[in-house]
Amino acid sequence: MKDGAIVRVPLIAGNWKMFKTATEAEETTSQLIRLVSDVENVEIMIAPPFTALSIVAGLTKDSRVDLGAQNLHWAKEGAFTGEISAAMLVSAGCKYVIVGHSERRQYFGETDHTVNQKIHAASLSGLVPILCVGETEMQRDEKKTFSVLDKQIENGLEGLTFDALHPLVVAYEPVWAIGTGKSATPDQVQEVHLYLRNLIEKMFGNILAKATRILYGGSVKPDNVSELMALPDVDGALVGGASLQADSFSKIIHF
Ligand code: 13P
Numbered sequence: 001m002k003d004g005a006i007v008r009v010p011l012i013a014g015n016w017k018m019f020k021t022a023t024e025a026e027e028t029t030s031q032l033i034r035l036v037s038d039v040e041n042v043e044i045m046i047a048p049p050f051t052a053l054s055i056v057a058g059l060t061k062d063s064r065v066d067l068g069a070q071n072l073h074w075a076k077e078g079a080f081t082g083e084i085s086a087a088m089l090v091s092a093g094c095k096y097v098i099v100g101h102s103e104r105r106q107y108f109g110e111t112d113h114t115v116n117q118k119i120h121a122a123s124l125s126g127l128v129p130i131l132c133v134g135e136t137e138m139q140r141d142e143k144k145t146f147s148v149l150d151k152q153i154e155n156g157l158e159g160l161t162f163d164a165l166h167p168l169v170v171a172y173e174p175v176w177a178i179g180t181g182k183s184a185t186p187d188q189v190q191e192v193h194l195y196l197r198n199l200i201e202k203m204f205g206n207i208l209a210k211a212t213r214i215l216y217g218g219s220v221k222p223d224n225v226s227e228l229m230a231l232p233d234v235d236g237a238l239v240g241g242a243s244l245q246a247d248s249f250s251k252i253i254h255f
Contacts, residue, residue: 006207006210006211008210008211008212008213008235009041009042009043009213010041010042010043010213010229010235010236011042011043011044011045011169011213011215011235011236012042012043012044012045012236012237012239012249012252012253012255013044013045013046013047013068013096013098013130013171013215013236013237013238013239013243014045014046014047014239014240014243014244014249015047015070015098015101015217015238015239015240015243016046016047016048016049016052016070016243016244017049017070017103017240018049019049019244020048020049020052020244021051021052022051022052022054022055025048025049025052025055025056026052026055026056026059028244028245028246029046029048029055029056029059029060029065029246030059031246031247032046032065032246032249032250033059033060033063033064033065035246035247035250036064036065036250036253036254037063037064039064039253039254042253043066043236044064044065044066044253045065045066045067045068045095045096046060046065046066046067046068046243047067047068047069047070047096047098048067049070050069050070050084053067053069053089053092053093053094054092054093057092057093057094060093061093066095066096067092067093067094067095067096068094068095068096068097068098068130069084069089069092069094069096069097069098069127070097070098070101071084071097071098071099071101071104071118072084072085072086072089072097072099072118072121072122072127073085073118073121074114074117074118074120074121075121076121085121086121086122086124086125086127087125089125089127090125090126090127094127095127095128096127096128096129096130096169097118097122097127097128097129097130098130098132098171098238099115099118099119099122099129099130099131099132099156100112100115100118100131100132100133100152100156101132101173102132102134102173102175102178103178106175112151112152112155112156113155115131115152115155115156116155116156116157116158116159119131119156119157119160120159120160120164123160123164123165124164128167128168128169129168129169130169130170130171130215130238131153131156131157131168131169131170131171132170132171132173132217132238133148133149133152133153133156133170133171133172133173133196134149134152134172134173134174134175134178134217134218135148135149135174135175135176136175136176137175137176140174140176145192146195149172149192149195149196149199150199153170153196153199153200153203154199154203157203157204161204162204162205162207162208165204165208165212166208166211167211167212167213168200168208168211168212168213169212169213169214169215169236170196170200170212170213170214170215171214171215171216171217171238172189172192172193172196172214172215172216172217173216173217173218173238174188174192174218176218177217177218177219178217178218178219178240179219179240179241180218180219181219182218182219183218183219183220183221183224183228184216184218186227186228186230186231189216189228189231189234190231190232190233190234193214193216193231193233193234194232194233196214196233197209197210197212197214197233200212213235213236214233214234214235214236215234215235215236215237215238216228216234216236216237216238217237217238217239217240219241220237220238220239220242220252221242221248221252222242222248222251222252225237225251225252225255226255229255237252239252
């Protein structure tokens with residue numbers, strides 16, 4: 001995607017959620033690496049569960065595929081049973097970390113405040129944060145989409161600077177489109193992505209707004225990815241279900 005002098009290389013990211021043992025992850029990753037060896041000018045990321053990071057890191061090290069994590073804790077280290085720090089993710093080979101996915105907000109009590117702490121921790125350690133935002137069906141019906149997004153972006157990025165957020169990835173994932181087979185329409189997606197880019201411009205200026213990749217997530221499949229990727233403010237996709245099989249994820253990557 002081209003916007004003035006700044007070129008945003010598309011990013012197609014797979015969020016494997018709580019799927020795949022290490023052995024299953026190893027098999028899918030090996031297949032995927034073979035299937036995408038011809039891909040140029042697209043960045044590819046997979047975020048397996050923590051228990052598969054190490055095996056996937058070994059496989060992806062010299063490949064076209066980058067590694068991401070699905071979550072992190074904001075503290076450097078400490079007595080936080082069950083949590084994983086940014087430094088641990090970096091040492092496991094991660095380049096990206098997904099922050100504030102709606103499933104974490106919905107089921108694990110994440111708030112804009114904890115999301116903000118996590119973005120600070122990620123950027124301090126050199127991880128590229130993928131900040132997830134999006135409205136529920138009820139919020140859309142009540143015409144609250146843009147006020148919800150304002151709050152998620154403004155609070156989620158509070159206290160951060162241009163330098164800390166360069167690079168930044170934002171994922172617009174309307175909650176009603178996740179895992180439902182009901183993707184947002186191209187018009188809805190473009191309207192929100194442009195809104196988000198303008199909001200980032202207001203907060204951090206034109207350069208960061210143009211450099212930030214805004215991904216769409218929510219029922220992205222091989223048969224709807226190309227119309228989504230053709231939209232001017234869509235710079236990639238965050239894919240759940242269709243990233244679990246190497247062949248369907250590869251088709252999406254070959255949009
Ligand atoms: P689906 O692609 O399964 O709708 O999931 C989207 C998602 O939540 C990616 O983070």
